Amino acid sequence: MKEHRVVLCVDDDPRIRELVRLILEPEGLRVVEADTGLAGIQRLRETTIHMALIDLQLPDVMGYALAAFIRNMTQYQTIPIVALTGAYSTELIPWMAAAGFDTLLQKPFSVQALRAIVRQYLDAKRPEPAPAVADPTVELMHLRRLSREIVHDLWRYVEELNRKTVLMGQQAKLIEEMIIYTIHSIIRILETNERYTAGHSQRVGAYAVMMGRRLGLTQEELRTLELGGTFHDLGKVGVDRCVIRKPHTLTDEEWAEIRRHPALSYELLIGIPFLREVAQIAGEHHERYDGKGYPHGKKGDEISISSHCVILADAFDAMTSHRSYRRALPLPHVVAEIERCAGTQFHPEVAEVWLQELYDRGETLLEETHRQFPIGDEPSS
Ligand SMILES: [Fe+2]
Ligand SMILES: [Fe+2]
Numbered sequence: 001m002k003e004h005r006v007v008l009c010v011d012d013d014p015r016i017r018e019l020v021r022l023i024l025e026p027e028g029l030r031v032v033e034a035d036t037g038l039a040g041i042q043r044l045r046e047t048t049i050h051m052a053l054i055d056l057q058l059p060d061v062m063g064y065a066l067a068a069f070i071r072n073m074t075q076y077q078t079i080p081i082v083a084l085t086g087a088y089s090t091e092l093i094p095w096m097a098a099a100g101f102d103t104l105l106q107k108p109f110s111v112q113a114l115r116a117i118v119r120q121y122l123d124a125k126r127p128e129p130a131p132a133v134a135d136p137t138v139e140l141m142h143l144r145r146l147s148r149e150i151v152h153d154l155w156r157y158v159e160e161l162n163r164k165t166v167l168m169g170q171q172a173k174l175i176e177e178m179i180i181y182t183i184h185s186i187i188r189i190l191e192t193n194e195r196y197t198a199g200h201s202q203r204v205g206a207y208a209v210m211m212g213r214r215l216g217l218t219q220e221e222l223r224t225l226e227l228g229g230t231f232h233d234l235g236k237v238g239v240d241r242c243v244i245r246k247p248h249t250l251t252d253e254e255w256a257e258i259r260r261h262p263a264l265s266y267e268l269l270i271g272i273p274f275l276r277e278v279a280q281i282a283g284e285h286h287e288r289y290d291g292k293g294y295p296h297g298k299k300g301d302e303i304s305i306s307s308h309c310v311i312l313a314d315a316f317d318a319m320t321s322h323r324s325y326r327r328a329l330p331l332p333h334v335v336a337e338i339e340r341c342a343g344t345q346f347h348p349e350v351a352e353v354w355l356q357e358l359y360d361r362g363e364t365l366l367e368e369t370h371r372q373f374p375i376g377d378e379p380s381s
Helices: 014-027 037-046 063-072 092-099 111-123 136-192 200-215 219-231 234-238 241-245 252-258 261-270 273-283 305-319 331-341 348-372
Strands: 006-010 030-034 051-055 081-085 103-106
Touching (some): 006 014, 006 037, 014 030, 014 111, 030 037, 051 063, 051 111, 063 081, 063 092, 081 092, 092 103, 103 111, 136 219, 200 219, 200 305, 200 348, 219 273, 234 261, 241 252, 273 305, 305 331, 331 348
Parallel strands (some): 006 030, 006 051, 051 081, 081 103
C-alpha cells in the first residue's frame, strides 16, 4: 500500500533537495522542499509532516533555530528531526541535542545512508505526540530554548550586517578619496603648465574655508567649500591651451573660449554623486552678486553662500598673485578694491567677514598662505 508519510527537506542547495527526493520518493515517501528556514516554516503550516531533514547552515536562520521551532509546535514534539551538515564536529552534538535534533547525517551522503537513517527513525516506535493542550512547563522550556536560539541568531546577523556595512563604508570612502586625489592631480598638472597660476586652486580653497569659518559654516560645509574652491577651474582642461597661455589682450572669440570653463567644471563634476554641491560651486565661481557675471547671470541668493566665498577667494588670489602683465597688487590696494566691490561683484556679508580677516591679520595671512602654496614667478618686466 502506498505510504503518505511526508518528509520535509530544508536545504538551500537545490542538488541536495533533489537528491533527497530521488532517494525517498521510490521509498513511497512524499518530500516537500524548502530553501530557507522561513520557507520551511511555511511548509509546516501547509502540510502535516512526519520527519524533517534540516541543513544547519541556512541562509536566513540557523538550522538549530528551525529545529527548536519545530519542536516547540505541539504536533511535532516527537517527529524525527535530522541535521544535515558538511562540517561535522563532536562539539555540535550538545547544540544539536538542545535544539531538538535526533541525529545527524553528514554531507555528502550515500543513497544507503539516507535510506537507512530515514527507515530507522521513521519506522521506530515513537511516543505519541503530546495532547493538544500542552503542559505549560514544557511549553515554557521550549519557548525559552527557542528565544535563546533566536537571540543568538539575531546577534550573529547583526554582527554580520555591521561588519559588511563597515566594509562597504570603507570601500566607498576609499573610492571617494581616489576620485578626489585624481582631480587634485589633474589640477596640479594644469597649474604646473601655467607660469602665473601655480597653487591658485589650493589658495582659493584655503581662503574660501577661512571665509566659511567666519560665517559659521559646519565642518561638512567647509569640506565641500574647500573642494569647491580647489576644483573651481577644473573646466580649464577643456579650454584651448593657446588661449589660456596667451600673455596679451584677448579677442572676443578668445574671451568666449575662456568663459566656457565654469560650465565645463560643472559638467565634469556633476556626474560624481558625492561632488554635486562641489559642482554647483565650481559652476558659479564667475557669477556676481549683482547678476553681471557668467555663465548664467545669477544674482544675490540665487548663488549659494559657498559659491560667493569662492567668487571672492578667486578674485582675491588673482589680485594677490603675479600676472604676465603686472606684479601682485599691494594688500591695501586689494582691500580697497574689495570694499569698492562689496554689494556689486561680491556678496556684502562675505566681503565684510573677509575684510575683517584682512584688517586683523592680512599680511600674516598672505605670508602663511604663500609659504604653503607658493605663487608663480614675477613677470620679467
Ligand atoms: Fe575661473
Ligand atoms: Fe580661478
